[in-house]
Amino acid sequence: MIEVSELTKRYGEKTAVDRLSFTVRPGQVTGFLGPNGAGKSTTLRMILGLETPGSGVATVGGVSFRRRPRGLRHVGALLDAGEVHGGRSAVAHLWALARGNGIARRRVDEVLDEVGLSEAAGLRVGGYSLGMRQRLGIAAALLGDPPVLVFDEPVNGMDPEGVHWARGLFRRLASEGRTVFLSSHLMSEMENTADRLVVIGRGRLIAAESAGEFAARGASRSVVVSTPRSEDLAALLIASGASVEPEGHAGGGKLSVSGLPADRIGALAFENGIRVDELATHAASLEQVFMQLTADSVEHRAGRLR
Numbered sequence: 001m002i003e004v005s006e007l008t009k010r011y012g013e014k015t016a017v018d019r020l021s022f023t024v025r026p027g028q029v030t031g032f033l034g035p036n037g038a039g040k041s042t043t044l045r046m047i048l049g050l051e052t053p054g055s056g057v058a059t060v061g062g063v064s065f066r067r068r069p070r071g072l073r074h075v076g077a078l079l080d081a082g083e084v085h086g087g088r089s090a091v092a093h094l095w096a097l098a099r100g101n102g103i104a105r106r107r108v109d110e111v112l113d114e115v116g117l118s119e120a121a122g123l124r125v126g127g128y129s130l131g132m133r134q135r136l137g138i139a140a141a142l143l144g145d146p147p148v149l150v151f152d153e154p155v156n157g158m159d160p161e162g163v164h165w166a167r168g169l170f171r172r173l174a175s176e177g178r179t180v181f182l183s184s185h186l187m188s189e190m191e192n193t194a195d196r197l198v199v200i201g202r203g204r205l206i207a208a209e210s211a212g213e214f215a216a217r218g219a220s221r222s223v224v225v226s227t228p229r230s231e232d233l234a235a236l237l238i239a240s241g242a243s244v245e246p247e248g249h250a251g252g253g254k255l256s257v258s259g260l261p262a263d264r265i266g267a268l269a270f271e272n273g274i275r276v277d278e279l280a281t282h283a284a285s286l287e288q289v290f291m292q293l294t295a296d297s298v299e300h301r302a303g304r305l306r
């Protein structure tokens with residue numbers, strides 16, 4: 001288990017992490033979300049003892065990670081896949097880590113096989129693609145067979161097959177009772193992988209709850225209606241206080257309706273003799289909810305194209 005309590009970190013006048021508290025429990029994948037500059041990487045580095053907090057504490061299994069003499073047996077982490085000497089082979093890199101942590105040589109072969117790098121194990125890492133480097137970083141995290149795993153953007157550079165493999169791996173590790181803490185900008189991956197979410201903005205906690213609870217925060221819930229008389233139905237719905245927009249390509253007969261529930265829309269159509277071919281409620285996506293809740297925490301906004 002990872003416990004963060006009142007964690008604070010400042011760099012000069014800038015507060016990167018501000019009295020942050022949350023818990024990451026075993027047996028589930030916990031996603032770590034936040035806009036660029038929110039303090040995610042700094043938080044992960046403090047958990048792993050790579051940065052010293054100004055105040056507050058971060059513990060793994062009730063103990064500061066710096067007090068673990070053979071850290072890879074307790075926590076496996078991938079923070080930056082590029083932090084490997086390009087002149088080394090994957091085998092040499094992992095064997096150096098294994099020796100420093102008292103891990104048997106056979107474990108190197110096991111993790112290389114698990115991440116699909118056995119055939120490339122003797123090649124220099126400098127010739128690896130980004131996706132292969134990510135796999136090597138995951139192998140290093142798995143090396144000590146630890147109960148806690150921390151991954152920062154682990155699927156960047158992976159092809160679809162690699163992303164699918166990584167998703168299954170993270171879920172399997174959690175099913176084995178491990179603590180899996182996963183930072184990513186890919187909302188689709190969080191929707192498919194995470195059981196719980198920790199969301200921060202400007203170094204402060206925004207949410208720490210199940211993925212379902214977080215998605216339910218979305219203010220935007222729309223109803224899609226398909227009818228051959230879309231103009232007639234749109235006029236009725238607008239007169240009843242709804243907001244109506246075309247759904248999909250123009251003239252397709254589909255409407256996106258907000259402000260009225262599906263049963264009321266269906267009743268209005270029936271009362272006015274309008275045939276409805278489809279009536280479905282669409283909740284806000286995880287990405288939409290994330291954008292809504294972190295809108296005030298974005299440091300760098302893109303300008304409009306002219």
